[in-house]
Amino acid sequence: MTATLEFGALAADTTHTATGWHRVCAVADLELAWGEAALIAGRQVALFRTGPSEVFAVSHEDPATGAHVMARGILGSRGTRPTIASPLHKEVYDLETGECFGTPGVRLETFSTRIAGGFVEVAL
Secondary structure, eight states: OOOEEEETTEEEEOSOOSSSEEEEEEGGGSOBTOEEEEEETTEEEEEEEEETTEEEEEESBOTTTOOBOGGGSEEEEETTEEEEEOTTTOOEEETTTOBBSSSTTOBOOEEOEEEETTEEEEEO
């Protein structure tokens, strides 16, 4: 039997605790330019769909405060770099690298994503 946990609006398979790729949801389940939180292999992850087939995954935990709020952050960009701003203190992070633009040395954990057969998969 496969255990599925609900977190935010997305459910993720939690039977795989090893590192690797985890199927999270259909791409169509993610609204464009909106964040969703998912529990993946025991980790809280924030997912952002920025284009028809472009999805980013970062830690749901705000590195500056420890609060699990990043899925409610504000999407934007710095030049060609996609960004997410924390909803608490408005620190801005690069969605690809996790670099914080305002505070050197602070990083948001990022995860690789891919789309396979219309589903979003995240590597943990």
